[in-house]
Amino acid sequence: MQHLDEGTIHSWLDGALSAEEAARVSAHVEECPQCAAAVAEARGFIAASSRILTALDNVPKGVVPVAERAKSRNWAAWRAAAAVLVVALGSFAVLRERTGTQRSVAEVAPISARSPASGVVADTVSPTTAESKSALAEAPTAKVLAKPSTPARAANPSAIGKIENRGMEAQDRASVPAVISQSPAVVAGVRPEARVDNAAPQNFGAATMKVAAEPLGGRVAGAASIVGASGAAMSDALAGPTSIRVVGTPRVIGEKRTLYEVAPGDTVLLAEALKLELNSVVVTGLGATRTAQSTDTSAGRQIRLRGATSRPVAPDSQRSNAAPSPAAAAPPASPTASLQSVQTLNGVTTLTWTDPASGNTMRLSGKHSAAELTEIRRRIEQLRAAEAAKKKP
Amino acid sequence: MTDVERLFRTYNAALVRYLTRRLGDRDWAEEVAQETFVRALRQTSIQNERAWLFAVATNLVRDEARRDMRRRKHLALLAEEERDAMVEPEETTLERAQEAAMARKAVDALAERDRLALLMREEGLDYNEIAEALELSPGSVGTTLSRARRRLVESYEVLQKSQEEREKNAAS
Numbered sequence: 009m010q011h012l013d014e015g016t017i018h019s020w021l022d023g024a025l026s027a028e029e030a031a032r033v034s035a036h037v038e039e040c041p042q043c044a045a046a047v048a049e050a051r052g053f054i055a056a057s058s059r060i061l062t063a064l065d066n067v068p069k070g071v072v073p074v075a076e077r078a079k080s081r082n083w084a085a086w087r088a089a090a091a092v093l094v095v096a097l098g099s100f101a102v103l104r105e106r107t108g109t110q111r112s113v114a115e116v117a118p119i120s121a122r123s124p125a126s127g128v129v130a131d132t133v134s135p136t137t138a139e140s141k142s143a144l145a146e147a148p149t150a151k152v153l154a155k156p157s158t159p160a161r162a163a164n165p166s167a168i169g170k171i172e173n174r175g176m177e178a179q180d181r182a183s184v185p186a187v188i189s190q191s192p193a194v195v196a197g198v199r200p201e202a203r204v205d206n207a208a209p210q211n212f213g214a215a216t217m218k219v220a221a222e223p224l225g226g227r228v229a230g231a232a233s234i235v236g237a238s239g240a241a242m243s244d245a246l247a248g249p250t251s252i253r254v255v256g257t258p259r260v261i262g263e264k265r266t267l268y269e270v271a272p273g274d275t276v277l278l279a280e281a282l283k284l285e286l287n288s289v290v291v292t293g294l295g296a297t298r299t300a301q302s303t304d305t306s307a308g309r310q311i312r313l314r315g316a317t318s319r320p321v322a323p324d325s326q327r328s329n330a331a332p333s334p335a336a337a338a339p340p341a342s343p344t345a346s347l348q349s350v351q352t353l354n355g356v357t358t359l360t361w362t363d364p365a366s367g368n369t370m371r372l373s374g375k376h377s378a379a380e381l382t383e384i385r386r387r388i389e390q391l392r393a394a395e396a397a398k399k400k401p
Numbered sequence: 402m403t404d405v406e407r408l409f410r411t412y413n414a415a416l417v418r419y420l421t422r423r424l425g426d427r428d429w430a431e432e433v434a435q436e437t438f439v440r441a442l443r444q445t446s447i448q449n450e451r452a453w454l455f456a457v458a459t460n461l462v463r464d465e466a467r468r469d470m471r472r473r474k475h476l477a478l479l480a481e482e483e484r485d486a487m488v489e490p491e492e493t494t495l496e497r498a499q500e501a502a503m504a505r506k507a508v509d510a511l512a513e514r515d516r517l518a519l520l521m522r523e524e525g526l527d528y529n530e531i532a533e534a535l536e537l538s539p540g541s542v543g544t545t546l547s548r549a550r551r552r553l554v555e556s557y558e559v560l561q562k563s564q565e566e567r568e569k570n571a572a573s
Contacts, residue, residue: 014551015544024528024543053550060557061523063504064422066497 012036012043017050252387268391270384276374278388280363348385350378357381405442412454413438415524420458422520425505433461449533455521456534499564507557515549522546 012020012033019025020033037044255275256267264280348361358373359381372385413434420430437458447453508516514535521531528542537545 013544014547015541017543018547018550019528019543022522022528022543022546050547050550053547053554056554056557057519057550058523060504060507060553061422061520063497063500064425064508065418066501 011040012046014046014050017043017047018054021047021050021054252384252391268384268388270374270387274374276372276376276381276384279371279373280366281369281371348382350381352378359385361385405438408441408450408454409438412451416454416458419455419520419524420462422508422523423459423462423517433458433465436461449530451526452530452533455524455526455530459517459534503557503560503564506560507553510556511549511552515545515552518542518545519549519553 016025016033020030023030025033037047252268252270254266255269258265258267262281266278266280267275268278269275348359351358351360355375356373357376357378358371359378360369360371362368363370372381372388374381374384376384416434416437417427417430420433421427424430424433437454440457440461441447441454444453511519514537517535518531518537521534526534529539531537531542532539
């Protein structure tokens with residue numbers, strides 16, 4: 009038989025030959041080293057051209073893929089660090105808690121550590137002295153909710169059940185906007201009450217943990233922050249290598265706007281409405297009375313609140329109504345943090361909350377996930393607090 | 402589910418990818434794909450759906466390309482400017498962009514028929530479908546594809562080499 013031509017070899021490799029022809033080609037290749045080499049070469053061409061054509065798919069479409077990728081890498085790095093920290097602090101908290109008189113819900117930390125891909129956002133904070141009125145929070149088996157696919161286990165229901173003074177707040181949250189409405193990740197946590205005067209024995213286990221995992225990416229994707237009797241410094245350390253700075257203050261009537269740069273070329277906008285809006289949150293002092301507020305569903309996806317909600321109540325504060333609501337409640341970055349709502353539209357996520365100090369409605373928007381924005385918010389608040397402190401005589 | 406809906410669900414992804422690779426423009430590709438399905442609506446019956454869709458899409462591109470060449474070029478330039486304005490801090494991104502640019506060049510260097518046959522094959526069309534869509538004889542598809550693949554890989558390698566040399570010169 010004659011040597012095979014290239015077209016025939018490709019037809020054969022592409023499965024385009026009849027059974028009869030294919031058998032003939034196959035038999036020839038077996039005994040002809042020259043054609044066998046040609047077949048090997050053709051295989052190489054087929055694979056290589058496929059690969060080259062795949063490179064064509066790297067076509068930008070409208071939005072800024074370059075900046076997006078750069079950003080996600082930055083976040084990934086410190087997220088990883090945060091994950092490590094969470095595990096360490098979780099263990100620490102558990103150890104401490106076992107020796108103490110009062111148990112800490114920091115036990116949920118191991119949960120998130122165990123299921124990093126489950127999109128768990130655990131937010132555990134120190135116990136408070138306040139009595140929770142939330143029926144759900146009082147349920148002996150307050151549950152840590154997790155995505156159905158990867159259920160996080162409540163580490164020790166009985167232990168959690170004993171913590172009557174503490175609330176349990178589970179929030180749906182996800183760093184991938186698209187996922188928010190479909191398969192919400194979970195924030196399970198307990199509200200912080202990290203007041204110093206409150207830092208009596210109960211506070212020994214104080215720890216705030218936030219672990220946000222991207223449900224799709226499967227990697228731990230959140231921030232871990234520690235707030236507690238002595239945890240503030242740690243949370244500062246977590247602010248990470250990237251620093252936030254003000255790059256502009258566009259003037260708009262009725263609003264104070266500030267542009268912050270969180271990474272080179274990556275800015276977020278903070279708009280502070282100079283009057284109190286109704287869709288915000290009522291805060292009374294440190295013990296926040298949170299009125300869970302539904303966000304405007306028409307404007308974007310919103311995060312639903314799942315599970316038990318209760319709030320920290322400082323001795324001098326009012327009781328809050330802690331009914332579970334569809335509001336988006338992000339884990340507090342600081343003890344004064346209030347409820348915030350999250351909207352995502354066209355890839356731009358907007359957090360809305362009320363500044364407890366001024367009562368103004370704050371809006372923070374940028375091309376980030378809700379989890380990232382929440383962390384950026386925390387850093388901005390730190391920055392603002394530092395600036396405010398400087399201004400004071 | 403209507404027939405067009407089924408067609409859309411079955412073939413849209415492949416068609417858009419094919420067109421994107423052919424055109425280097427995702428938005429344009431989606432437009433053409435949609436127009437293709439609109440045309441399919443008007444058909445009473447289509448014998449080989451996939452071959453028909455790819456053939457119509459290919460012809461649409463050809464017609465539109467002629468008509469809109471200048472406008473497209475202008476838009477492409479604008480898009481390019483916009484892209485340049487964006488930050489590009491990552492090396493991997495740069496590498497990927499370079500790869501994409503070289504792939505684009507190598508694909509553009511192919512003869513139109515070779516290019517289309519290859520892109521269709523990548524979307525899983527068999528030899529008969531390719532022959533039908535491109536009005537070739539089925540027997541010549543193997544030859545067309547083998548030539549297209551060899552040329553694509555070879556010109557890509559040439560581009561890669563000159564790129565490497567440029568980098569070496571820049572480094573020294």
